Amino acid sequence: MKENFSKFLKQIPDDFKYTMKALGNEFRFRLILLLLEEESLSLSKLSEILKKKNSLIIGHLKKLESAGIVQNYIHHTTNKRESSFYEITKYGGKMVKTIVNHYNNLNASKRTEEKYLNFLEIPDDVVKILKALSNQFRLSLLLFFLQEQKYSFTEIVGFSEKSKNSIANHLKLMEIAGLIQNFYEKQDTSSYSFYSITNIGKSLISNLNSSYNDYYHYEIEQIDKLESERYVENHFNIFCSSWGLPNETLLGWIEIYDKSINKIEIKFDFDLKINTFFNLDYDHNPEDNIYSFDIVDTINYIPFEFISKIPESNTPINKRTIDVSVFDATHILLQNKTVSIEILRPVVNLEVTKRELSGTSGIFEIKISFLINIHIKIPSIEFKVTDMENRDIRIVVIDKDPTEISQDLRPGIDLENLIGEFNIDKPGIFKIHFRIPYTDAVNNNYYSNEQIIEIGDVESFEGNLNYQYNYENMLEISS
Structure with a gap:
């Protein structure tokens, strides 16, 4: 048993x-x-x-x-x-x-x-x-x-x-x-x-x-007359989630309306990857990213899971396509359709400007802009000081007092880990590096652009960091 x-x-x-x-x-x-x-x-x-x-x-x-x-x-x-x-x-x-x-x-x-x-x-x-x-x-x-x-x-x-x-x-x-x-x-x-x-x-x-x-599994003959007339023009249809995050499991499915369909080929865009076709064996050509399988019996519904890689471009909305072709038993193309999905890449832009108070001190205005309204987590700001040969310089940092930030912030920003002040206790010419690490809801890791500010020849230096968050140009996922 x-x-x-x-x-x-x-x-x-x-x-x-x-x-x-x-x-x-x-x-x-x-x-x-x-x-x-x-x-x-x-x-x-x-x-x-x-x-x-x-x-x-x-x-x-x-x-x-x-x-x-x-x-x-x-x-x-x-x-x-x-x-x-x-x-x-x-x-x-x-x-x-x-x-x-x-x-x-x-x-x-x-x-x-x-x-x-x-x-x-x-x-x-x-x-x-x-x-x-x-x-x-x-x-x-x-x-x-x-x-x-x-x-x-x-x-x-x-x-x-x-x-x-x-x-x-x-x-x-x-x-x-x-x-x-x-x-x-x-x-x-x-x-x-x-x-x-x-x-x-x-x-x-x-x-x-x-x-x-x-x-x-159903008999096509069971479809009523009005639907049958519509299916003559549409041998099948392809659907999928309209948007998703990189590495998020997404669902697509094919509905078959014509019993003469004998073979299906699905071509995924370059950075889409299939997880599985449910209840079907398939062949895969990795060179063209084409999946093919024969249709047997009276299967009319083919669901599949797929994911997307993280888009290489810094564009928040990345359109990807899934192309489907269906053939009869003599390998004649019956119909081709394409469906689109938007892969959303959370983008955080960093802009840093320096206001000098004196030769040995300054205020750094850190502007963090969000380009799309996706929930993200910002655990901290990456901050380091190097000399002109890019060797790390030891510094003293003090955390930012959250009460000093008057602006309402989006959830996910960890104020306790933001740097408020730093001190350089040696002479020289230095470069200050700023970068924002962040993650999305699927735990994909990203980085903002890096900003580098150069400090002239000083005996020592004290800096204060102010934070500003910009939502003005943020795209909404949906409404």
Whole structure:
């Protein structure tokens, strides 16, 4: 049984696990229900309705995007970035509606007062179900329960290779959610504790399983006439996250509308890299960065994960493309489409000017400019003094008193590590080097431009550092 369970675990698609994990958060599920109700909303509208900050909502939306549940569209005009809109994907809608319909049907069958899911308040029993399904092991165990009628606690511990305490906690969460039940059964002269999936659990898990499989494999003939006419012109479509950070896991997916498609080729821009195509074997030509695979059976949905390298340019918004071509069995090109994604590179510009007070002292005005509104962390300022041969000079530094900075600062700037004063206790001609290290939300490391100020021939020198933060030309990600 242990081998069967291990084999079974490997057969569960990763994207199915990611979907259930993404749905396991109560706030994210509220957000999804709101989008199901309104169809498409901007980030600012979501923030207004849900009464949460943009930064918090973006974090949840990115998780839903990565799971293929939500997609983002940004409308552009010339040289301007406009509102960003979010909507539920067809795949996401199918999976979420399975849960919603399950709850509504269950509630209606109880002949109680009418009580249907909406984004304003998620009932406790739904929260418990979502939590139970969000864990990979619990989800796998529920799917495994569909294969057999019952398992004893000892059997579950044995084939799962987890500790008794861990198993007990997982089983309790599923039991509280009403997905499994615990009962005692007499065998020989002793009573044993068994677990089995409930009718509610069996219905929900079976329907989720069917919804997932139906979306991947369906008969084109089932599409209604109006949609079929549209699909004649569009053999397929390609979607992906509209923006992302370097090294952030991003999701793309291909929807296939034509059964005559036999082969697909995907060409990624030079600094995009595939992580995986779910449920497909593929060939890769590294020279052209082209991935190709044959289409079999009636697969209609191909999700994939990819990442981007850190753009070499110092441009905050870097457009990258994914080019897809589809071919029939005779290798004739049926259609080609290209989708764009914006890779956002947080850019911090540093400008340092010196105001002399005397020959042996001065004030350095340090202006830090942010070119795009992405959350970053600035742990400190890199500061060193060298002689004209670039040899380091020993100096004495004093931290900046945070109370001396009157300007409101963006989160992520560590004021306690900023230098306030420095002293050079030897004569000579010196160069003072300034640079800002910073990281983004994915923990990519960056540096600002370096500024070097030269100090003339002095016996000693005392400097004071003032900080100014400039947000005037900062680009918004979305509104």
